[in-house]
Amino acid sequence: MSNARYDIRVFFQPAFLICVAVLVAAEIVRPIVGAVIPEKEPLPLKKSLDLLDQEQLAPYEVVSKEKIENEEILKELGTEEYIQWILEDTEVLDDSPVKSLFLFITYYELPDRVPHVPEECRVGAGWQELASDSVTFEVSRGDFQRKIPGRYLVFGSTKGGLWQSAAKLPVLYFFRVNGVYAGSRDEARIALNKNLFRKHSYFCKVELAFNQALATPDKQEAVRAGEKLLAVILPILEAEYWPD
DSSP states (O other): OHHHHHHHHGGGSHHHHHHHHHHHHHHHHHHHHHHHSOOOBOOOOSSOGGGOOGGGGTTEEEEEEEOOOOHHHHHHHTOSOEEEEEEEETTSOTTOTTSEEEEEEEEESSOSSOOOOHHHHHHHTTEEEEEEEEEEEEEEETTEEEEEEEEEEEEEEOSSSHHHHHOEEEEEEEEEETTEEESSHHHHHHHHTSOTTOSBOOEEEEEEEOOSSSSOOOHHHHHHHHHHHHHHHHHHIIIIISOO
16 A cells, blocks of 8 residues: 555656646647647749749859659659759869759748758668768858858768769758758758748758769868859849749
8 A cells, every 4th residue: 555655646746747737738828829820821932943044054054954753752842843953064174073063942932841851862762871061151242142051961872883882972952941041951940930920931942962973072172162053043042033
């Protein structure tokens, strides 16, 4: 009997009672907060990304524009506002490891989560993450000056064979969320939740990959090449495409 009484006393300890009170309060507040917070409304781009004028991207040339034909993949992506372009920098030598790059931009006009970061997507496609680091892109072009947080990743092929085992894929990415830049998925989620009562929210992921050459750029080369392209394309996106 003494053991039974001892066990019962556990439920009357202050720590336990506080936990119960917090859980009860959360259940009471949840429907109230849900009723107060307005339902989000879609916030479309000013113009579709499909209208991005490749002539504005000089010194870059658009070599290829890839579209997702598989409906399941497009559904998993969660948006039809995207571009997948292969670009070439006409100002560097043909054998430069940053001569060509893959530009992947996705826009979500009614976000409820932040999916599809390279750490998951590339690994799911058969790559192995070899390196990961935070970076700051110093983007400068005339009056356009930005310091943008982002991620630098390196993936290696998990396929068999001598050439495939040596293949490496450097990737850069960051987010634009409700008018500010975020350097990771967690930062993007924080930015989305800063103002729960706003009627509109959006986020856009900008990703660059250097997988179009036999040579692999090192971190410094990849970041500098990314900054060069961003100095061209970000002023256009901010002024003509992303919501104010």
